[in-house]
Amino acid sequence: xxxxxxxxxxxxxxxxxxxxxxxxxxxxxxxxxxxxxxxxxxxxxxxxxxxxxxxxxxxxxxxxxxxxxxxxxxxxxxxxxxxxxxxxxxxxxxxxxxxxxxxxxxxxxxxxxxxxxxxxxxxxxxxxxxxxxxxxxxxxxxxxxxxxxxxxxxxxxxxxxxxxxxxxxxxxxxxxxxxxxxxxxxxxxxxxxxxxxxxxxxxxxxxxxxxxxxxxxxxxxxxxxxxxxxxxxxxxxxxxxxxxxxxxxxxxxxxxxxxxxxxxxxxxxxxxxxxxxxxxxxxxxxxxxxxxxxxxxxxxxxxxxxxxxxxxxxxxxxxxxxxxxxxxxxxxxxxxxxxxxxxxxxxxxxxxxxxxxxxxxxxxxxxxxxxxxxxxxxxxxxxx
Amino acid sequence: xxxxxxxxxxxxxxxxxxxxxxxxxxxxxxxxxxxxxxxxxxxxxxxxxxxxxxxxxxxxxxxxxxxxxxxxxxxxxxxxxxxxxxxxxxxxxxxxxxxxxxxxxxxxxxxxxxxxxxxxxxxxxxxxxxxxxxxxxxxxxxxxxxxxxxxxxxxxxxxxxxxxxxxxxxxxxxxxxxxxxxxxxxxxxxxxxxxxxxxxxxxxxxxxxxxxxxxxxxxxxxxxxxxxxxxxxxxxxxxxxxxxxxxxxxxxxxxxxxxxxxxxxxxxxxxxxxxxxxxxxxxxxxxxxxxxxxxxxxxxxxxxxxxxxxxxxxxxxxxxxxxxxxxxxxxxxxxxxxxxxxxxxxxxxxxxxxxxxxxxxxxxxxxxxxxxxxxxxxxxxxxx
Numbered sequence: 001x002x003x004x005x006x007x008x009x010x011x012x013x014x015x016x017x018x019x020x021x022x023x024x025x026x027x028x029x030x031x032x033x034x035x036x037x038x039x040x041x042x043x044x045x046x047x048x049x050x051x052x053x054x055x056x057x058x059x060x061x062x063x064x065x066x067x068x069x070x071x072x073x074x075x076x077x078x079x080x081x082x083x084x085x086x087x088x089x090x091x092x093x094x095x096x097x098x099x100x101x102x103x104x105x106x107x108x109x110x111x112x113x114x115x116x117x118x119x120x121x122x123x124x125x126x127x128x129x130x131x132x133x134x135x136x137x138x139x140x141x142x143x144x145x146x147x148x149x150x151x152x153x154x155x156x157x158x159x160x161x162x163x164x165x166x167x168x169x170x171x172x173x174x175x176x177x178x179x180x181x182x183x184x185x186x187x188x189x190x191x192x193x194x195x196x197x198x199x200x201x202x203x204x205x206x207x208x209x210x211x212x213x214x215x216x217x218x219x220x221x222x223x224x225x226x227x228x229x230x231x232x233x234x235x236x237x238x239x240x241x242x243x244x245x246x247x248x249x250x251x252x253x254x255x256x257x258x259x260x261x262x263x264x265x266x267x268x269x270x271x272x273x274x275x276x277x278x279x280x281x282x283x284x285x286x287x288x289x290x291x292x293x294x295x296x297x298x299x300x301x302x303x304x305x306x307x308x309x310x311x312x313x314x315x316x317x318x319x320x321x322x323x324x325x326x327x328x329x330x331x332x333x334x335x336x337x338x339x340x341x342x343x344x345x346x347x348x349x350x351x352x353x354x355x356x357x358x359x360x361x362x363x364x365x366x367x368x369x370x371x372x373x374x375x376x377x378x379x380x381x382x383x384x
Numbered sequence: 385x386x387x388x389x390x391x392x393x394x395x396x397x398x399x400x401x402x403x404x405x406x407x408x409x410x411x412x413x414x415x416x417x418x419x420x421x422x423x424x425x426x427x428x429x430x431x432x433x434x435x436x437x438x439x440x441x442x443x444x445x446x447x448x449x450x451x452x453x454x455x456x457x458x459x460x461x462x463x464x465x466x467x468x469x470x471x472x473x474x475x476x477x478x479x480x481x482x483x484x485x486x487x488x489x490x491x492x493x494x495x496x497x498x499x500x501x502x503x504x505x506x507x508x509x510x511x512x513x514x515x516x517x518x519x520x521x522x523x524x525x526x527x528x529x530x531x532x533x534x535x536x537x538x539x540x541x542x543x544x545x546x547x548x549x550x551x552x553x554x555x556x557x558x559x560x561x562x563x564x565x566x567x568x569x570x571x572x573x574x575x576x577x578x579x580x581x582x583x584x585x586x587x588x589x590x591x592x593x594x595x596x597x598x599x600x601x602x603x604x605x606x607x608x609x610x611x612x613x614x615x616x617x618x619x620x621x622x623x624x625x626x627x628x629x630x631x632x633x634x635x636x637x638x639x640x641x642x643x644x645x646x647x648x649x650x651x652x653x654x655x656x657x658x659x660x661x662x663x664x665x666x667x668x669x670x671x672x673x674x675x676x677x678x679x680x681x682x683x684x685x686x687x688x689x690x691x692x693x694x695x696x697x698x699x700x701x702x703x704x705x706x707x708x709x710x711x712x713x714x715x716x717x718x719x720x721x722x723x724x725x726x727x728x729x730x731x732x733x734x735x736x737x738x739x740x741x742x743x744x745x746x747x748x749x750x751x752x753x754x755x756x757x758x759x760x761x762x763x764x765x766x767x768x
Binding site: 021030068225247 | 450626
């Protein structure tokens with residue numbers, strides 16, 4: 001049978017749409033010298049700022065995988081001896097604890113099961129008791145390995161009312177789920193290779209004035225991860241190092257696409273497609289990783305592999321049928337499959353492709369599902 | 385008059401050839417999951433290894449501007465209290481001193497004028513006296529702001545015979561000038577946006593086994609700049625974070641181009657074109673920044689702006705005539721102009737364009753040169 005390129009339906013890196021690939025292939029100038037590069041960088045900052053309710057002077061986009069932003073947030077806000085409240089319902093939540101120690105911080109971890117969400121009331125109790133000395137709080141918005149989305153607005157409200165600084169890993173949600181820094185986020189970190197449909201290589205940070213002031217006090221002295229060097233780069237007319245023009249061109253193209261569609265339309269689309277995928281998973285008789293449907297992230301759906309089957313075999317068969325889906329990481333490795341619906345793939349066509357490939361792969365493994373019923377369930381979920 | 389895209393003749397970022405732009409625009413998969421990505425990464429490592437006389441297991445390519453590699457070399461080899469011998473004949477040489485202090489190191493600087501080169505005998509005396517306690521030595525191969533190229537082979541020989549670890553910033557030379565780690569280089573750092581004609585975003589490091597062992601002892605605990613996490617990534621089948629597939633595709637294309645031409649042919653081409661540009665500068669009656677012609681780097685030529693003229697006005701006029709050339713930085717800002725001949729632009733056609741534009745720009749500024757004589761001098765230099 002004729003084969004076409006398989007769809008990348010993983011929870012990042014994602015499918016890179018042709019418009020974005022072509023933006024990367026545009027002729028470049030010298031970004032250190034060309035004022036037009038600064039203009040494009042500034043336009044990108046402006047769209048990000050309006051997307052997350054901030055001012056463009058608070059937006060930094062630098063060259064590095066998103067991990068560089070997570071570490072930078074910690075490095076710039078934590079001094080030796082500081083206690084840090086690490087809120088976690090998963091692998092990336094836990095990871096913040098590992099980033100804290102090298103900078104002399106002491107992580108105090110509030111951990112809930114990966115199938116659950118952080119609970120605002122319990123977070124308040126934690127901050128008032130075990131973590132009462134913590135100046136900084138860290139959390140993850142969307143935990144991709146388990147496919148959950150925390151209630152960032154409520155948690156941020158609690159953190160702020162308790163007078164702490166909040167660092168949020170929004171790498172897998174930014175651009176697909178509403179995030180507003182006015183909820184009380186001091187450093188918001190986003191990555192390029194998830195909903196924005198770019199390759200890895202750019203980190204987005206939205207830094208509150210309070211966080212910048214605290215960074216001045218902390219006075220982190222490293223260079224590459226130093227957020228203070230990025231304050232007012234446009235006004236200074238100079239970046240700390242040479243920026244990556246093709247990646248900024250790609251980012252701007254992606255942000256323009258989001259802006260043209262409208263932020264709330266984009267979020268509704270992700271929500272609808274996600275609802276559809278959840279219904280499709282249910283129609284296949286599979287169990288979601290998140291304890292309740294409403295815990296599931298609009299950008300990724302995670303579900304258990306049917307008993308006795310191999311996640312690798314299912315993924316290989318699905319790829320043969322035209323869709324690359326993912327396994328999972330950490331304690332969920334081997335037990336869980338995941339489908340990303342991020343940006344370009346948060347669409348009916350992409351998910352019909354991915355779900356058909358998955359359903360056929362399950363059938364190949366001896367787990368019987370009727371493909372048509374799965375697609376019907378998906379479409380009903382989208383329309384609901 | 386018909387205008388075409390101006391040539392980017394700056395000492396990085398450089399012109400990105402169409403073959404490389406198109407490599408960046410290729411359809412991507414998920415680099416975390418696709419074995420073919422690991423194969424391409426490994427092929428790139430292999431070409432780099434044969435280019436610099438190392439083994440591919442010692443080659444790391446990560447996501448970050450080259451500054452990330454310079455800082456990482458220091459962070460991983462220096463412990464609090466360590467003394468570091470900083471050899472410098474320019475701005476980037478000096479910059480190592482600033483990178484050392486945040487990691488608790490004490491820089492001991494051996495500085496010579498930016499128009500001169502490091503002298504092996506003086507370096508030996510320095511290492512035996514002022515810097516006798518320094519475990520690590522840093523130096524820059526090509527100082528772009530002044531356009532000089534240090535004699536890396538001889539200096540490395542001295543450093544090794546004195547039993548120290550050597551960190552070399554080869555960001556602006558790698559791929560255009562012979563560099564062999566067997567001369568005695570422990571961490572060699574290269575960047576993507578210079579001779580390799582990629583955008584910024586990738587850092588190349590070639591790490592000796594001794595350096596990796598020392599990094600184990602130093603036990604730097606940060607994440608993003610931690611070189612230990614990159615040892616044997618191919619064998620582990622996992623990168624510390626998601627790699628940038630389009631940039632690796634572009635790097636591989638660039639390395640294949642270099643490999644096809646042959647390393648020594650590439651170096652001879654840079655040397656010849658550089659000789660031509662030096663002769664052209666002389667024919668214009670301008671003064672090179674390097675004290676002697678033979679100090680000048682095969683990848684960049686730096687020369688003083690004629691008395692009373694504005695570097696900005698000359699650059700703007702040259703751009704109008706179809707070539708973007710650069711000013712300089714630091715103490716040379718405003719006084720110096722630079723032409724990069726790196727990779728793609730280390731060619732007769734590119735330099736005829738750049739030199740014609742410069743000569744016409746000088747004429748516009750009232751500084752009379754005969755364009756034809758400049759081009760004749762250039763071609764004679766190339767053929768010499």
